[in-house]
Amino acid sequence: MTFRTRLAGALLAVATTVAVPAAAHPFGPPSTARISVDGSHVTISWLAxxxxxxxxxxxxxAFENPVTGTVSTALTGEQKLQRSAAVRDYLLGRITVAQGGKPCPGRLESLEQLVAQGARFTFDCPQPAVDLDVTVSALTDLNENYRTMLTAETPATPAQALYTARQPTTRLRFTASGGGTPTAVLTVAAGTAGAAALIGGFVLVRRRRSASAVI
Structure with missing residues (x-):
């Protein structure tokens, strides 16, 4: 059975009962999310x-209310989700990234393949990603028992975070931004290499002087 068929069935159940929260699974497995960073570029995928x-x-x-009107069958439920500006606005308002107390501009990619890929976000922060405040509050306005488990695909502390109605924001510290070695590390490495070269040269000069004295 395809997702579109299952989604159509779920929509039919919702249309019949008109009980939206009952159709969802706030007590089931949590939604999941993945985050990765590359320099100042951040990507998040949220799957429900x-x-x-x-x-x-x-x-x-995003769907017609069967109580107040006719439910159109010209589009599948998935297509209605994909084309809904309200769905996009909802997601952009509830999954956010901030750096230094300021939000990083974000955008939502196409909602094609919702089950396989979820909602895919990209954020562009002003500085390379080190400390980021990540907020995930989708669905908790429908039922406070919803939660999302986020996993960092780029090394971070914590590596995983559970988002709930009471804890919608977590600070993640990334130890490698995927955009190369951090500047501070490069500076230290360069300084260490320079010092090693200087010490090596000094030792070589002393050895040459000692050899000359013996001759």
Whole structure:
């Protein structure tokens, strides 16, 4: 059974019962997210269960209300989610990245392949990513029992973080930004190499002087 078929079935259940929170799974496995950084560029992928996408879409009006009107079958439920400006605004307002207390400009990529790839965000911060405040509060406005488990694909502390209604923001410290060795490390390495070369040269000169004295 394809996702579109399952999503259509979930939409039908929602249309029949008109009970959005009941169609979702706030007590099931948490949604998941992945974050990676490359220099000052940050990417996040947020993946939710199919029925949770239905609940989200219904809550922001991405689907027609069968009580007040006809439900169009010209588009699948997935297509309605993809084309909904309200869905995009919702996601951009609830999954954010900040650096130094200031938000990093973000954008939401295409919502194609929601189940396989989730909602994909990119953020451009002013400085290379070291300390970032990452907020994930999607779905918790529907039910406070929702949560998201985020995993850092670029080495970070913590490597994983659980987001809840009470803890929507976590500070992540990245130890490698994927854009090369940090400047401070390069500076120390260069200084160490220079000192080693200087010491090596000094030892070589002393050895030559000692040899001359013996001759």
């Amino acid at each position: 269960a199919e029925d949770d996408w239905v609940a989200l879409g219904q809550s922001v009006g």
